[in-house]
Amino acid sequence: MIDQASRIAERIMPWTLGVTVFLLSMASTAGSMGVKSALPMPVLTAVAACCGFAAIFARRRLWPLVVVGAVAHTWLVMWPAAAVASYYAGTQLRRRRDLWLYAGGTVVLYALGGLISYRSGGYRALVAGTLANVLLMGGAMLGLPLVAGLWVRARRQVLDAMRDQAEQLLREQVLRADQACDQERARIAREMHDVVAHRVSLMVLHAGALEVNAPDARTAEAAALISCMGREALTNLREVLGVLRSPDPERGPQPTLADLDRLLDQSRALGIVVNRHDEGEARPLSPTAERTAYRVVQEALTNVHKHAGNAETDVYVRYWPIELEVLIRNQPPTATDGDLPGSGWGLVGLRERVELVGGRLEAGPRYEGGFQVRAEIPTV
The missing domain is CATH 3.30.565.10 (Histidine kinase-like ATPase, C-terminal domain)
Structure with a gap:
């Protein structure tokens, strides 16, 4: 049940993220959460839709979201796709060189976006064209998501390492338990051989001697039966001892x-x-x-x-x-x-x-x- 719920969540989450990025991008261009754009609504909707679709497949392919987020932010100050791209960059980029390249390229793009906003004048220059706002938006849209992604990746690595260590300890514990069981089975087999098998063998020998020296036929018959049953008991005992000594739990032929x-x-x-x-x-x-x-x-x-x-x-x-x-x-x-x-x-x-x-x-x-x-x- 838990695995099924996890699989359903893994299927739903990318689409939920895509829809969220699309809605936030539309809100950003409408001015409620960013800078209002004068472009026609179909153009803004198309750009926001591209951001949403790129966010859906960001787990598999990061660079389309990076490109779309960079263009949307530089052109329209549309920040949601860029923020999500920074988070996924922190979780997916393994090599330090790739992280530095991503961070450097993002800084250049934010500076370019700030310069374009400054030259655009008006409300956009006030919101996204001043040095303080550029630094603030760069820290909020680049720094925080990137740090969050790095923290999530580090946490996953620690959990994976702990899980691997726990599995290794469990395997070692099972191995030690199996070794202890094998040693105990061998000890029991030795005890049974030294005590039970010895006593039964003596019983068979005495029964055989009684059969040879029996004073009458009835006593000889009873002694022969005791000797036969004793030999069968020894045979069964040898089978049991073989099972105890063998590490394989499968037994030989058993009575039905x-x-x-x-x-x-x-x-x-x-x-x-x-x-x-x-x-x-x-x-x-x-x-x-x-x-x-x-x-x-x-x-x-x-x-x-x-x-x-x-x-x-x-x-x-x-x-x-x-x-x-x-x-x-x-x-x-x-x-x-x-x-x-x-x-x-x-x-x-x-x-x-x-x-x-x-x-x-x-x-x-x-x-x-x-x-x-x-x-x-x-x-x-």
């Missing part, structure tokens, strides 16, 4: 709803009855939506393993027109070996993940007993 059955089979292999229910017409969804749904089911099943033991669990995947609903509901536990320790941040992080995609997460105990997690994930 196509991998949901494999996730449920892992829970079934641990002795938990997991029922999947798909409702609605299944359709391809965005990778973000499917990945979020998968993580919701994964975290909910993890909580079932930790806190509900062998409780039967139902997983509902409902395809609605504008959203995907995922509901995980477990029955009250019938036999547990005690709650496993948890970080307490699983559902908090899951809620943040769902809300980041514009969805909503609800989790809590059921009235009939048990626990449920329900997520609504937008698909459009």
Whole structure:
């Protein structure tokens, strides 16, 4: 909105300036703001119109306005175009030599105009032909606009320099923040590798040893499952560590709803009855939506393993027109070996993940007993 208003103002201002110069030039020749001229009105109107048109395009081409202003002032003591030309000379002339040439040429023209006015006699000689009035008009019509233009240009240069400096500081700040993030990610990756990966590797080794020396087939099968899941956890951990170490935020292949059955089979292999229910017409969804749904089911099943033991669990995947609903509901536990320790941040992080995609997460105990997690994930 602000940029649009600025563009509109940039288009309107030149025309406003041109109309103002035209009206002031007419007032100057009429005697109300200058010396009244005896020339016919069409001639005066044409000269004033030339001054106005030259002022409209003064930002792009300064010299037409300088020439028109010099002729109008010397011939008719018409000052508006000359004043505007002096202002634009201060803002546009970059080289010092050009400024001195402009100032010297203007002084000569004002002196010439004063001489012509002095020889014209009458009211014009009184107003624009005396030395005091020539100096006064030269200072007012040449000096003040030129100084104002120089001040505006200097101010613009200072603001541009400050803007460039601020942008450079912002870039440096972003770079330092990125470097700090990379260092922190590398530190977290080292900690996870040294602690988590080491412990999981030991778990896989012990499970393998238990599988080899198991006293019965059931124990061997459970040990093999633990070893398999541990290796998969190590694979996932290596992927996460790769993401943390890499400066590129793009991740590798992530699980989607196509991998949901494999996730449920892992829970079934641990002795938990997991029922999947798909409702609605299944359709391809965005990778973000499917990945979020998968993580919701994964975290909910993890909580079932930790806190509900062998409780039967139902997983509902409902395809609605504008959203995907995922509901995980477990029955009250019938036999547990005690709650496993948890970080307490699983559902908090899951809620943040769902809300980041514009969805909503609800989790809590059921009235009939048990626990449920329900997520609504937008698909459009």
